Amino acid sequence: MQITVSAGKGGTGKTTVAVNLALALSESHSVEFLDCDVEEPDAGIFLKPENENSEPVTIEIPEISEDVCTYCGDCSEACEFNAIATFSENVLVYPELCHGCGLCSRVCTADAISERSKIIGEVRRGSTGSIDFYEGDLTIGEPMATPIIRDMKKKVTEENISILDSPPGTACPVIESLHGSDFALLVTEPTPFGLHDLRLSVKVAREMNIPVGVVINRYGIGDKSVEDYCEDEGVPVLMKIPNDRKIAELYSNGVPFVNKFDNWKGRFNQLFEEITRIVNPRAKSVEV
Amino acid sequence: MKQILVISGKGGTGKTTLVSSFASLAGGKVLSDCDVDAADLHLVLSPRVNRKEEFSGGKEAVKDSSKCTECGLCYEGCRFDAIDENYEIDHFRCEGCGVCAYVCPEGAITMEDVLSGYSLESSTEHGSMIHGELQAGEEASGKLVTEIKQKAKKLAEEEGQELVIIDGSPGTGCPVIASLADVDFALVVTEPTESGLSDLKRVVELSKNFEVEPAIVVNKHDLNHQKVSEIEKYAEGHDIPIIGRIPYDSNVTRAMVEGESIVEYSDDGASEAIREIWRKVENKLLEL
Structure with a gap:
């Protein structure tokens, strides 16, 4: 079961939400945690993984052998990302624009293009208690988060519960995080900004045919518009986390609140049961 | 300014x-x-x-199934896992590089402009x-x-x-x-x-x-x-x-x-x- 926590x-x-859910479930399930917010990986602050080892993530970028290059310009013309510019007597590659698709070397008739691996970040693996912990880290200055997320998601196993902590927004890194998920758990706050961005997330998840549920955080601030929207749209509100200074203080110190408030472990387990029912509504009746 | x-x-x-x-x-x-x-x-x-x-801001591969002979060259060529085992294009993953269209011997894939936004x-x-x-x-x-x-x-x-x-x-x-x-x-x-x-x-x-x-x-x-x-x-x-x-x-x-x-x-x-x-x-x- 792959649950992606997004917003x-x-x-x-x-x-x-992702960290507390993973901790609560890990007492009775095999859980793996993937921090897909590779531009700002923060889950490790809370889960404090041990025994981490890292693997680099690379993309293949072109290298031009100028001694055989005929400066025909076919590669520049073919590249959809403007990552190669051909001039009368030299060729420039812009590695930060290159997606590593390999089209340039395919179109080159002079066989002047080879490829070299360029490191754009890494995936670290460690453990927190019984949780298998993975985090992606995009090197500062590198623009493309998606290859890191894609690489990391190859570690997802079918039999375990995978909790994915997604980046914010609705652009390509979010899509890659949601891709193949059984459920999108959307976290919002009860404010006009929260509502506006929740609508976008629901739209994306629905386009991807992923069932959704909502967690309202800082419940008590703002207004009722998020709840009204969820009711109108038939989006289930699965949890409300109160606007509580103690929770905020624990967060600020990097402490997951289920470790301090034991009753929340049960609530996160209930949340998981509800997700299971939504993902597989017939499972229960089959068991019975 | x-x-x-x-x-x-x-x-x-x-x-x-x-x-x-x-x-x-x-x-x-x-x-x-x-x-x-x-x-x-x-x-x-x-x-x-x-x-x-x-x-x-980019293109996307579109397949004409009537021309596809299921040779699998597009599947092998795509580095973004955007073509599945049934040679269907996953438009959420397609980065619009054009490799699939280039390698397709039947001309079954065309690259079309995508409306990225406003x-x-x-x-x-x-x-x-x-x-x-x-x-x-x-x-x-x-x-x-x-x-x-x-x-x-x-x-x-x-x-x-x-x-x-x-x-x-x-x-x-x-x-x-x-x-x-x-x-x-x-x-x-x-x-x-x-x-x-x-x-x-x-x-x-x-x-x-x-x-x-x-x-x-x-x-x-x-x-x-x-x-x-x-x-x-x-x-x-x-x-x-x-x-x-x-x-x-x-x-x-x-x-x-x-x-x-x-x-x-x-x-x-x-x-x-x-x-x-x-x-x-x-x-x-x-x-x-």
Whole structure:
């Protein structure tokens, strides 16, 4: 079961929900945690993984042998990302624009293009208690988060519960995080910004045919518009986390709140049961 | 003309709260919302859209199944796992590189322009605004940011304005890198939490990589004094000024619910702190 915790708006509590859910479930299930927010990986602050080892993530970028290059310009013309410019007597590659698709070397008739691996980040693997912990880390200055997420997601196993902490927004890194998920758990706050960005997230998940549920964080601030929207749209609100200074203080110190408030472990387990029912509504009746 | 950018690394630290306040405090300027996949500035500024233009930032592979012989060359050639075992194209994963169309011996795949989103030119009571809407799940957020910034700059020149204020997106990836280009000064908003500090460091490094001078604003500074001193220590060690400290203020959410900026909504607390920050930003702009 792959559950991706996502949000349109940043800072609504994705990591808080993902981390606490993973910890609560890990007492009775095999859980793996993937921090897909590779531009700002913060889950490790809360889960404090041990025995981490890392693997680099690379993309293949072109290298031009100028001694055989005929400066025909076919590669520049073919590249959809403007990553190669051909001039009358030299060729420039812009590695930060290159997606590593390999089309340039295919179209080159002079056999002047070879490829070299360029490191754009890494995936670290460690453990937190019984949780298998993975985090992606995009090297500062590198633009493309998607290859790191894609690489890391190859570690997802079918038999375990995988909790994915997604980046904010609705652009390609979010799509890659949601891809193949059984459920999108969308975290929002009860404010106009929260509502606006929740609508976008629901739209994306629905386009991808992924069932959704909502967690309202900082419940008590703002207004009722998120709840009204969820009711109108038939989006289940699965949990409300109160706007509580103690929870905020624990967060600020990197402490998951289920470790301090034991009753929340049960609530996160209930949340998981409800997700299971939504993902597989017939499972229960089959068992019976 | 000067361009200032508000970024944060971590989402939800208060970028838009700050920019919407600057909108009413600053004199002649053009506003620009570059958080294209979760744009919220318009929720406060209620812009009247004068012009909406389609934006295409890339292509997508489209297959004509009647020509496909299932030879599998496209599947082997695609490096983005965007073609499945049944040789169907996954449009969420397709990066539009064109390798599949190039290798297909039957000409069954064509590359078509994708509508990535829209750029909008609007009027608000605090001046003109250029903003964007990324189609849910689209690539090319960085390209749309570049488009919006160019339009904002051009509009400022036409209107004879000396300043462009840019609301950035969270993270460190392509939209943030695109937003940093050509900017004179970056205001980095953080919060005194372990995650806030970690993300602050990453985005400050990014901004320095692109030779944009950063200054720090600590939002909700009264949440955790220990973390504030850690931020101060970091800032001092890296010679980055902290130009403001904003207290936690429940009026910030109330103002948002009313669709107003905090400086319009109230006079003390966060409002007072932001006015002070704006005075310092104005002084800074005179120095540049």
